[in-house]
Amino acid sequence: MIEFKNVSKTYDNREYVLNDVNLRIExxxxxxxxxxxxxxxxTLTKLLLREEKVTSGRIIINGFRLDxxxxxxxxxxxxxxxxxxxxxxxxxxKNVYENVAFAMQVIGAPSGSIKKRVPFFLDLVGLSHKMKxxxxxxxxGEQQRVALARAIVNNPNIIIADExxxxxxxxxxxxxxxxLMTLNExxxxxxxxxxxxxxxxxxxxxxxxxxxxxxxxSDVPSKVCAVPAVxxxxxxxxxxxxxxxxxxxxxxxxxxxx
Amino acid sequence: MKFRLFTxxxxxxxxxxRNGLMSVxxxxxxxxxxxxxxxxxxxxxxxxxxxxEMQDFKELICYMELDATDEQIAKAxxxxxxxxxxxxxxxxxxxxxxxxxxxxxxxxxYKQLFEMYENGRANPLPDAxxxxxxxxxxxxxxxxxxxxxxxxxxxxxxxxIAQNIEKLKNIITIGGTWLMxxxxxVSVFVIANTIKITYHSRELEIGIMRYIGATKYYITxxxxxxxxxISALSAGLGYGAQxxxxxxxxxxxxxxxxxxxxxxxxxxxxxxxxxxxxxGLFIGVFGSIVTIRKYMKV
Numbered sequence: 001m002i003e004f005k006n007v008s009k010t011y012d013n014r015e016y017v018l019n020d021v022n023l024r025i026e027x028x029x030x031x032x033x034x035x036x037x038x039x040x041x042x043t044l045t046k047l048l049l050r051e052e053k054v055t056s057g058r059i060i061i062n063g064f065r066l067d068x069x070x071x072x073x074x075x076x077x078x079x080x081x082x083x084x085x086x087x088x089x090x091x092x093x094k095n096v097y098e099n100v101a102f103a104m105q106v107i108g109a110p111s112g113s114i115k116k117r118v119p120f121f122l123d124l125v126g127l128s129h130k131m132k133x134x135x136x137x138x139x140x141g142e143q144q145r146v147a148l149a150r151a152i153v154n155n156p157n158i159i160i161a162d163e164x165x166x167x168x169x170x171x172x173x174x175x176x177x178x179x180l181m182t183l184n185e186x187x188x189x190x191x192x193x194x195x196x197x198x199x200x201x202x203x204x205x206x207x208x209x210x211x212x213x214x215x216x217x218s219d220v221p222s223k224v225c226a227v228p229a230v231x232x233x234x235x236x237x238x239x240x241x242x243x244x245x246x247x248x249x250x251x252x253x254x255x256x257x258x
Numbered sequence: 259m260k261f262r263l264f265t266x267x268x269x270x271x272x273x274x275x276r277n278g279l280m281s282v283x284x285x286x287x288x289x290x291x292x293x294x295x296x297x298x299x300x301x302x303x304x305x306x307x308x309x310x311e312m313q314d315f316k317e318l319i320c321y322m323e324l325d326a327t328d329e330q331i332a333k334a335x336x337x338x339x340x341x342x343x344x345x346x347x348x349x350x351x352x353x354x355x356x357x358x359x360x361x362x363x364x365x366x367x368y369k370q371l372f373e374m375y376e377n378g379r380a381n382p383l384p385d386a387x388x389x390x391x392x393x394x395x396x397x398x399x400x401x402x403x404x405x406x407x408x409x410x411x412x413x414x415x416x417x418x419i420a421q422n423i424e425k426l427k428n429i430i431t432i433g434g435t436w437l438m439x440x441x442x443x444v445s446v447f448v449i450a451n452t453i454k455i456t457y458h459s460r461e462l463e464i465g466i467m468r469y470i471g472a473t474k475y476y477i478t479x480x481x482x483x484x485x486x487x488i489s490a491l492s493a494g495l496g497y498g499a500q501x502x503x504x505x506x507x508x509x510x511x512x513x514x515x516x517x518x519x520x521x522x523x524x525x526x527x528x529x530x531x532x533x534x535x536x537x538g539l540f541i542g543v544f545g546s547i548v549t550i551r552k553y554m555k556v
Contacts, residue, residue, distance in 0.1 A: 049469070072474070079471035089466050106472040108262070150470070 001027055002048070002158070002190070007057035009043055017043045019214040021057070027157065030184045030191045032201045035211035041194050044211060045162055048192070049081065050074050062157055079107055082151030082159040082189075086166035088143040090135040096122065096146050097131040103150045121149040125179060141172030148179055158190045159183060165200060173200060262476075270483025273456055281488060284452040288492035288541065289499075291445040295438050296500045296533055300508070300526065302434040307521055309423045316394065319414045320387040320404050330409035331385055338389055341403050343396040348388040355383040384411065442541060449485050449545030456481065457553050464554065478550045482543055489542030493534040500530055 004023035010016045017040045025031055035041045046052040047059060050066045059066040064077045090099050097118055104114045122128045125145040135143055144164060151159055161180060165173035177193075177200060184191045195201065201208055210217040274281050320338070322331060331349070338347045350358075360372045375381055391400050397415060404413055457464070467477050504523050512520045 075468075075471045075473045077471075078469060083469045089462065089469075091463060091466070103470045105265075106467055106470055106476060108476075154471070 005058040082156040084161040086163035269480030273484040292496040326409040346390040453549040485542035485546035493538035
């Protein structure tokens with residue numbers, strides 16, 4: 001659960017970027033956060049990651065009080081959150097497998113667990129055949145899928161995607177959105193997509209929070225979802241439904257081992 | 259947190275080789291600083307050693323009255339030898355003293371003067387005693403005892419010299435220490451600069467590590483190991499150079515010319531090991547941790 005209670009944020013005591021924001025996102029929700037440039041979307045993301053501290057108010061994420069958190073505890077918060085960026089942020093000198101495995105190595109996961117989980121998540125995003133490829137050998141959509149696999153390999157409860165389709169063409173954007181929907185619906189992850197692409201939001205029947213003028217302008221569900229079913233089929237194209245369910249169970253078991 | 263020593267060492271070496279020229283430059287600068295520290299230590303230790311030797315030369319000269327009789331001189335010698343702080347008493351007759359002066363001023367200018375004394379002119383020098391004593395602290399007591407001895411006219415002591423030597427030792431030690439502190443600070447800056455460059459070249463990587471939940475410890479350790487590699491290589495190079503110069507040049511020159519006494523390398527070795535490897539590693543670890551903490555945001 002994510003909760004913002006009377007959260008305000010100002011940089012250098014100037015104008016408020018966010019002012020008295022109240023927000024609650026339940027576990028397993030899929031939420032779009034939209035708004036114009038400079039509306040405070042990035043600040044909101046930074047607050048969620050505790051990259052910035054609140055000026056006043058309270059933020060709670062999965063039992064962590066971010067407003068009172070010491071910097072030494074921040075890495076443990078971030079292990080609860082999988083982050084996907086517009087520019088993918090992959091290691092160019094590491095191959096696909098190594099990029100995903102690195103996220104587990106960093107938190108001290110045992111090598112047995114890494115060998116088990118990395119192929120599973122690469123399969124989930126449809127890239128098991130490209131494990132040895134380097135980021136420069138992949139398309140934008142494929143790179144973003146690697147980033148997504150890296151974001152979820154440590155089994156976080158929350159996934160934050162900051163403009164995940166910003167560098168992708170419409171087809172690849174649908175593909176990525178489909179994957180995010182799958183993670184939300186099949187694995188029960190809380191997904192927060194920060195975007196300014198209105199057409200992407202309109203395709204999905206999900207909650208949309210609009211940020212502007214230092215606060216929440218609106219908080220409503222959108223209309224119809226046109227993407228997920230197709231994308232889920234693509235992701236699972238080599239895997240039967242039973243295998244997928246078994247895979248999900250394995251993921252949870254593997255997550256417990258770490 | 260598990261201690262992933264092997265990973266950190268591997269990453270440290272990777273960073274070291276990735277920075278190529280910068281690593282080499284850092285080694286050379288750090289080596290120079292450590293070597294200068296080593297040279298100053300050599301100087302300070304050996305100058306102090308020589309000054310100590312000079313200070314150890316504790317001696318008073320007691321001049322007898324010009325008309326002191328043989329009987330007075332014999333009694334004075336006996337009395338002086340009975341003083342507990344006098345470790346050795348040697349009589350120097352006025353003839354011996356004149357001969358010593360003659361040897362000292364053995365040139366044409368003084369030849370005529372000494373010839374006058376040889377041709378019957380009265381020797382102006384008094385009989386005297388060289389009195390060696392046990393310690394500087396007992397000097398005042400001994401002087402009081404000596405001046406009361408019958409026939410003693412005056413006393414000349416080297417106390418002032420000892421005090422000046424002590425002052426000189428302090429100046430050298432304090433000045434040298436400050437200079438070494440300055441060199442350590444310079445070395446820390448050198449390491450900090452290398453780590454800063456490494457850090458900026460790996461900003462993307464570090465950023466990703468931070469987002470996926472790497473602790474500061476995990477991010478910092480490869481940098482610490484990288485600077486430890488630089489420090490260890492600089493220290494090894496410096497220690498080797500110090501050993502060569504000390505044993506082949508300094509010891510060789512002093513043995514040949516006997517200008518000053520030099521402590522053998524074996525007696526300096528422990529100090530050199532501390533300076534090169536202890537200070538070197540401290541500089542490396544301290545410099546890298548401070549830099550990373552400065553640049554790494556939460």
